[in-house]
Amino acid sequence: xxxxxxxxxxxxSAIVTKAAVEVAADRDTASTRxxxxxxxxxxxxxxxxxxxxxxxxxxxxxxxxxxxxxxSYGRLRPVxxxxxxxxxxxxxxxxxxxxxxxKTSRRRLHSLPLAWVSLGLINAAVLVGDLLLMAGVNNxxxxxxxxxxxxxxxxxxxxxxxxxxxxxxxxxxxxxxxxISNWYIMGGFLWTxxxxxxxxxxxxxxxxxxxxxxxxxxxxMGVGMWFTPMVLGLTYYFLPKLLNKPIYSYSLGVxxxxxxMVFYSMIGAHHFIFAxxxxxxxxxxxxxxxxxxxxxxxxxxxxxxxxxxxxHTVARSYSLPFILVGVIAYFLFSLQGTFEAFRxxxxxxxxTNFTVAHSHLTMYGFVVxxxxxxxxxxxxxxxGREPSHFLxxxxxxxxxxxxxxxxxxxxxxxxxxxxxxxxxxxFIESVTMMAPFWLWRALGGGLMFLSHxxxxxxxxxxxxxxxxxxxxxxxxxxxx
Amino acid sequence: MNxxxxxWLLLGTIFFGFIGLAFIIAILPAQWMQRNTEPLPEAxxxxxxxxxxxxxxxxxxxxxxxxxxxxxLPMDSPWGRPTAAADYALxxxxxxxxxxxxxxxxxxxxxxxxxxxxxxxxxxTWQYLHLYNPRAVVKESIMPAYPWLFEPATGAEGDAPVVTxxxxxxPEGGKVVPTEQGQALVAYxxxxxxxxxxxxSGTTQTASTETSRDSDASAGGDxxxxxxKGASLYANTCASCHQANGEGLPxxxxxxxxxxxxxxxxxxxxxxxxxxxxxxxxxxxTEYASPMPGFADQLDDDQVAAIVNHERTSWGNDAPTVTAExxxxxxxxxAE
Ligand code: HEM
Ligand code: HEM
Numbered sequence: 091x092x093x094x095x096x097x098x099x100x101x102x103s104a105i106v107t108k109a110a111v112e113v114a115a116d117r118d119t120a121s122t123r124x125x126x127x128x129x130x131x132x133x134x135x136x137x138x139x140x141x142x143x144x145x146x147x148x149x150x151x152x153x154x155x156x157x158x159x160x161x162s163y164g165r166l167r168p169v170x171x172x173x174x175x176x177x178x179x180x181x182x183x184x185x186x187x188x189x190x191x192x193k194t195s196r197r198r199l200h201s202l203p204l205a206w207v208s209l210g211l212i213n214a215a216v217l218v219g220d221l222l223l224m225a226g227v228n229n230x231x232x233x234x235x236x237x238x239x240x241x242x243x244x245x246x247x248x249x250x251x252x253x254x255x256x257x258x259x260x261x262x263x264x265x266x267x268x269x270i271s272n273w274y275i276m277g278g279f280l281w282t283x284x285x286x287x288x289x290x291x292x293x294x295x296x297x298x299x300x301x302x303x304x305x306x307x308x309x310x311m312g313v314g315m316w317f318t319p320m321v322l323g324l325t326y327y328f329l330p331k332l333l334n335k336p337i338y339s340y341s342l343g344v345x346x347x348x349x350x351m352v353f354y355s356m357i358g359a360h361h362f363i364f365a366x367x368x369x370x371x372x373x374x375x376x377x378x379x380x381x382x383x384x385x386x387x388x389x390x391x392x393x394x395x396x397x398x399x400x401x402h403t404v405a406r407s408y409s410l411p412f413i414l415v416g417v418i419a420y421f422l423f424s425l426q427g428t429f430e431a432f433r434x435x436x437x438x439x440x441x442t443n444f445t446v447a448h449s450h451l452t453m454y455g456f457v458v459x460x461x462x463x464x465x466x467x468x469x470x471x472x473x474g475r476e477p478s479h480f481l482x483x484x485x486x487x488x489x490x491x492x493x494x495x496x497x498x499x500x501x502x503x504x505x506x507x508x509x510x511x512x513x514x515x516x517f518i519e520s521v522t523m524m525a526p527f528w529l530w531r532a533l534g535g536g537l538m539f540l541s542h543x544x545x546x547x548x549x550x551x552x553x554x555x556x557x558x559x560x561x562x563x564x565x566x567x568x569x570x
Numbered sequence: 571m572n573x574x575x576x577x578w579l580l581l582g583t584i585f586f587g588f589i590g591l592a593f594i595i596a597i598l599p600a601q602w603m604q605r606n607t608e609p610l611p612e613a614x615x616x617x618x619x620x621x622x623x624x625x626x627x628x629x630x631x632x633x634x635x636x637x638x639x640x641x642x643l644p645m646d647s648p649w650g651r652p653t654a655a656a657d658y659a660l661x662x663x664x665x666x667x668x669x670x671x672x673x674x675x676x677x678x679x680x681x682x683x684x685x686x687x688x689x690x691x692x693x694x695t696w697q698y699l700h701l702y703n704p705r706a707v708v709k710e711s712i713m714p715a716y717p718w719l720f721e722p723a724t725g726a727e728g729d730a731p732v733v734t735x736x737x738x739x740x741p742e743g744g745k746v747v748p749t750e751q752g753q754a755l756v757a758y759x760x761x762x763x764x765x766x767x768x769x770x771s772g773t774t775q776t777a778s779t780e781t782s783r784d785s786d787a788s789a790g791g792d793x794x795x796x797x798x799k800g801a802s803l804y805a806n807t808c809a810s811c812h813q814a815n816g817e818g819l820p821x822x823x824x825x826x827x828x829x830x831x832x833x834x835x836x837x838x839x840x841x842x843x844x845x846x847x848x849x850x851x852x853x854x855x856t857e858y859a860s861p862m863p864g865f866a867d868q869l870d871d872d873q874v875a876a877i878v879n880h881e882r883t884s885w886g887n888d889a890p891t892v893t894a895e896x897x898x899x900x901x902x903x904x905a906e
Contacts, residue, residue, distance in 0.1 A: 150712055154705070159718045164631025226629035230664060230672040238667045260577055267574045273584075280585040284592065292669035294597055298659045300604035301671045307596035315588070344573075351584065355591040364641035365675060366655040371599055437643055441679035512645045516805030517682050522710045 121188070121198065122472045122554050124205055128185030129465060131213055133546050135177025138220075140539050142170045147535040150528035160224040168228060168236040169220045175234060175312070176245055177216040179457055181209070183320040184252055186464045187275050189472070190327045191256050194271055195263035200255050208255070211248030215241050232305050234312050239290050246286040253279040270343040274323025277351065281315035303367055306375075307358035313453065314354040321460040322346075322389060322420075325413060328467045329396055332410055333403055338395035346388035353381045360431040363440060379431035382424065390421035408482035412463035415490060419455035423448060438512065443524065444504025447497040454493050454538075462489075462545065469552040477548035485544045492537030495530055503527030609659035612765050616660070616758070623758025625664065626751050628672050630716065637676035638685045638762070648806055650686035650764045657685070657764070681713055688763040689868065695733065695822060695860035696811055697756045698748055703739040707819065708810055717741070719752030736819055800880030803873055807865065808881075816885040822860060824853045826881050833889045837878060841892065841900040844874050866904075871897040 149155060149163050159165070192199045199205060219237035222228070228236040235242065256279060260272055289308040295301040330337045337343065359367060359375035394417065397404060404410040426448055429435050439445065462485075470476045503524050510520040573580045616624060627633070642652035661671040691697065696707060702720055704711035723732045723745035730747045737744070748756065805814065811823040818825040826832050830853070831839050847864035850857065865874070871894040878897070882889040 149714070153712045153714055154703075157715055157717050162630065162714045162716070164634045164714065165629075167631060167634045227667070228628065228631070230668040230670055231628045231631065231633035232670070232673040233677060240667075257577075257581065260581075263577075268577060268580060273573075273580065276581055277584050280581065281588050284585060284589050288589075288592055288597065292663065294601040294604060295670050296663050297604055297671050298607045298661055299655055299671070299675065300600040300607075301673060302675055303600040303603055304596055305673055307592070351587060352591065355588060356595050358596065361677065362675070364643065365639055366653055366657075367603070368599060371595070374595070437641070437645065440641075441637060441677070443678075443680075445678065511679075514645070514648075514802065516802045516809075517648070518708065518710055518805060518809075521680075521712060 118198070119554070120202055121192075124202055124209075125185050125188055125472065126469070126554055128181055128188065128209055129469070129549060131209065132178050132181035132185060133542075133549055135173050135181065135216060136542050137546060139170055139173030139178055140535075140542050142166055142173065144532070144535045144539045146170055147528070147532040151525070151532060159226070165224050165226060168233075169223050171234060172223070172236060173216060173220060174453070175317075176212065176219075176237075179317060179453070179461060180249075181212060182461045182465065183278075183317070183324065184208070184212075184249075186324050186328075186461070186468060187256065187320065188252075189468055190271055190324060191275060192259050194269040194327060195259050195265070197259065197262060197264050200258035200262065204251055204255050208248040208251045211244050211251070215245035215248065219245075230301075232301070233309055235289050235305075235308060242286065242290060246283065246290075249279065249286070250283055253283055269327070270337070270340060270347070271323045271327040273344070273347050274319040274326060277347065278316055278318075278320035278323065281311065281319070281351075285311045285315060299365070299367060302362055302365060303359070303371070306361040306367070309361050310358040311355070314350075314357075317453065317457045318354070318420075319347075319350060321416070321457050321464075322350075324464050325393065325417070325460055328409075328464050329393055329413055329417075332407065332413070332467050333396065333400045335396070335400070338392050338398075342388045342392040346385050346392070349381070349385040349388070353378045353385055357382065357431070360427075360436075363431065363433060363436040376431045376433070379428045382428060386421050386424050390417055393417040408477075408479055408486070409463045409466035411486055412459045412466065416456050416458075416460035416463060419451060419459060423451035423455060426451065438508035439504060440508075442504035442507040443500040443527070444508070447500035447504060450493060450500075451497050454489075455497075459489070465549070469549070473552055473554040475552050475555070477551045481544055481548055481551075485541050485548060488537050488541030488544065492534045492539075492541060494534070496534030496538065499527045499530035499534065603655065607655045607659045610656050610765050610767070613656075613660055616761060619754050619757045620761045621758075622751075623754035623756070623761075624672065624674075626719075626755040627674075627758055628664070630755075632684075633673060633676045635676075635678055635680035635713070637679050637683045639675040640683060640685050646683070649683035650689075651767060653685055653764075654767065684759070684762055686762065686764045688760040689863075690807075691810060692760060692863040693811065693860055694731065694756060694760065697759055698731065698733045698752070699735065699819075699822065700810075701748075701752065701755065702733065702735055702746060706736050706739040707813075709814070716752070717746075718749075719755065720746040720748050723747045734821060736822070796876060797880060797883070800876035801884075803869075803877050804880045807869070808877065811862070816881070816887070821856060822858070824851075824856070824858050827885045827887060829853065829887075832881050832887060835890055837882075837890065837892045837896060838900060840878055840881070841874060841897055842904065844869070844877060845897075845901060845904060866901065871895075871901065 145161075146163060146166055153163075156162075188199060188205060215237070219241040222238065222241065223236055227238060229238050229242075237245070253276075256276060260268060260276065285308065289304060295304045326337060326343060356378040357375045359371040360379055363372050363376070365372075393413075397410075397414065397417075404414055430439055430445070430448060466477070466482060503526075506523060506527075507520045510523060511517075573583070638653070640646045640649045640651065640653045646652070658671070658674070661674065663669040664672055698720075700707050700713075701716045703715040703717070704713040705715075720733070722741060722743050724747075727747045730753065732745050732747055734745050735741065812818050812826050813823075816826040831843060834840065843862070845864055845866040847862045849861035850859065852858075869877070874897045875892050875894045879891040881887065882891055
């Protein structure tokens with residue numbers, strides 16, 4: 091690679107360094123409160139959602155632990171997934187974006203009140219949606235769009251208002267160029283708005299398995315065009331800023347962005363390999379799943395090259411280790427997804443617990459770790475308060491070891507499930523054989539949940555001071 | 571063309587570019603599927619009660635663990651023939667809150683595939699017992715129990731079936747009656763029967779993997795292998811009622827251990843029972859009311875022979891074994 095600076099017009103590298111690095115701690119109390127309450131809501135949903143996840147994991151070992159309709163596995167599973175998707179990860183990403191977009195546009199957010207409205211709408215949607223799911227009211231059993239349309243409509247409205255808020259902020263920016271973070275973040279918002287509409291318009295998915303074609307698309311765009319670009323965009327801001335140096339290559343970021351948009355859009359059908367959906371659709375999905383390697387390598391390579399030479403800083407920080415894990419997980423486990431898409435491997439792994447391992451390696455190891463990195467990187471700067479470094483470390487290790495146990499157990503178990511089916515063993519053998527792996531999963535899940543409790547406590551320690559007077563903050567700063 | 575400075579160009583390309591791709595890869599293909607999928611000529615729409623059962627199936631989230639999607643792979647053949655788009659053609663919008671066809675295909679096979687469950691396990695009594703508490707019939711099962719689909723029997727339930735629950739799982743009184751929802755759900759499950767398609771591989775054959783895998787085993791050679799095949803077929807097809815240990819469920823499903831038909835020197839009735847099912851038999855002084863389905867359509871001669879031999883030589887049973895030809899003979903005799 092050529093010297094990154096030589097790839098860029100002078101004006102751009104200036105922005106990168108300035109926007110990313112030379113920002114003094116913020117003193118905007120109204121916006122700090124907004125961001126903090128977003129993060130607080132998100133963390134509440136993290137605790138609810140993963141307590142339920144841990145309980146679901148337990149149910150594999152003790153199916154008779156309760157006989158309550160509202161808590162039965164089939165009803166609770168979508169509560170877990172939707173809560174961590176729309177309550178936790180979405181709100182946390184939006185919170186960070188509410189900082190990054192104005193910051194890199196060198197102005198305040200277009201409208202704080204509007205952002206509060208969005209928060210209310212999203213919280214209300216998750217609350218009502220979860221209660222309805224537990225009452226047995228869902229959208230027809232379609233993963234990640236189990237909320238019925240009036241509920242998802244409220245969620246979408248919340249997202250649409252944030253999107254509008256962000257667009258106005260970017261349009262009124264005080265610098266000429268749009269920083270790469272905002273490409274990804276705005277991609278995430280605009281694609282998700284479009285996706286919500288496409289997923290809920292009934293016209294083309296009313297009979298037979300037309301719905302399945304949309305479902306495959308929706309499932310993958312949900313993870314690939316919402317969570318992925320959002321956290322990548324945030325990382326394009328936080329990583330250089332925390333390391334105090336510019337991103338390795340702006341152009342690689344741009345390349346990854348366009349391939350993300352074109353390749354990722356095409357691969358949804360790989361969720362239904364060997365299903366009676368059109369064969370060509372599945373083949374296209376497999377081919378572009380391979381194409382995704384370009385995007386992955388460009389993205390991860392860019393981040394790792396930025397980190398190169400600064401690993402001592404990473405080791406000293408409590409936010410950067412989260413980002414390092416997230417970046418590596420992004421590459422490795424998306425690549426794992428490419429392998430899962432091959433017909434030869436899909437027949438072993440599809441329908442097994444291997445898929446569940448992949449879901450957590452990506453959504454947790456990649457997305458959630460990057461979110462945590464961002465939170466630990468940002469909030470102390472906003473509020474002037476730090477969590478205990480020791481507890482931040484405990485959070486990191488519990489989450490890391492927990493998800494490792496969880497997913498390694500399910501990758502081994504899932505592969506054995508697939509082999510057992512291929513060998514023609516009686517089905518029930520694949521159930522009894524999984525028992526130890528499900529125990530390991532419950533153990534890993536317990537550790538993960540513990541780490542979330544610690545994280546919630548850490549977030550509490552980072553809360554804004556009640557009377558956020560500038561002098562007081564300055565005093566704290568001086569002490570720190 | 572400067573994406574770095576022109577925000578409307580950038581945002582517009584992002585947004586409309588994605589929508590354009592979505593049309594190509596999702597919306598138009600979905601529309602095409604919707605227009606061009608016809609149900610099989612013999613397919614019947616779900617009756618009212620079966621449709622309500624489908625709604626219970628969706629509300630309870632059965633799709634979290636059960637697929638209704640048999641892939642065109644040998645490993646999927648225990649579940650029936652490969653499913654085709656036509657199999658789902660009659661699914662339609664559920665109601666104004668979910669104006670889409672329900673997603674029954676599923677994405678996890680934590681429990682067995684249910685595409686053909688109405689044929690594989692057609693005993694209503696078994697279905698009720700299993701829903702009340704799966705462990706009452708399949709000890710190792712991890713499926714949730716659904717007691718809220720039942721009420722205690724009061725003796726005044728009219729036509730509703732009364733189900734006797736094995737002691738270890740029974741509520742007070744020991745007998746329950748399915749609610750309307752429970753009845754609807756079982757009606758739906760029993761309606762899940764694949765319609766044969768000419769030429770589709772593995773047409774509703776249980777475990778035809780074994781046929782291809784072990785075809786040489788029962789044809790003479792390796793006895794151990796043949797018994798492994800019988801054991802596996804027994805586990806998939808029979809054990810849910812007669813239990814893995816052959817003891818059955820007291821009063822509901824008869825034991826095969828020490829069973830007169832299984833031990834008889836003449837295997838005729840044993841083979842016939844598997845081929846054609848049974849109902850209302852009195853075995854060892856107990857009358858068994860719930861019917862046993864026949865498996866003539868699902869198992870070939872080899873497979874029936876393997877099961878018969880497994881039953882005749884396991885759990886202390888020791889009776890003369892049979893060959894595929896014996897089964898073929900009974901089949902022909904029955905057809906006349
Ligand atoms: C190159 C990128 C990726 C490829 C090619 C890919 C591929 C796949 C495939 C083939 C499956 C289906 C597995 C099966 O059902 O047998 C799958 C499932 C899944 N993937 Fe990925 N993946 C990628 C990246 C990601 C990322 C970045 C995330 C999260 C942010 C993610 C989250 C998931 C989830 C949640 C599922 C489970 C869906 C379900 O419930 O069935 N994947 N992926
Ligand atoms: C304490 C932490 C967690 C535990 C114990 C946990 C546990 C579980 C369990 C038991 C399932 C059902 C698996 C099955 O059906 O076999 C599940 C599914 C899922 N969880 Fe989690 N989870 C946790 C955290 C998270 C987080 C933070 C996310 C995402 C941000 C997440 C995303 C998912 C997804 C996408 C699925 C669906 C998987 C699939 O369909 O393949 N989980 N989780």
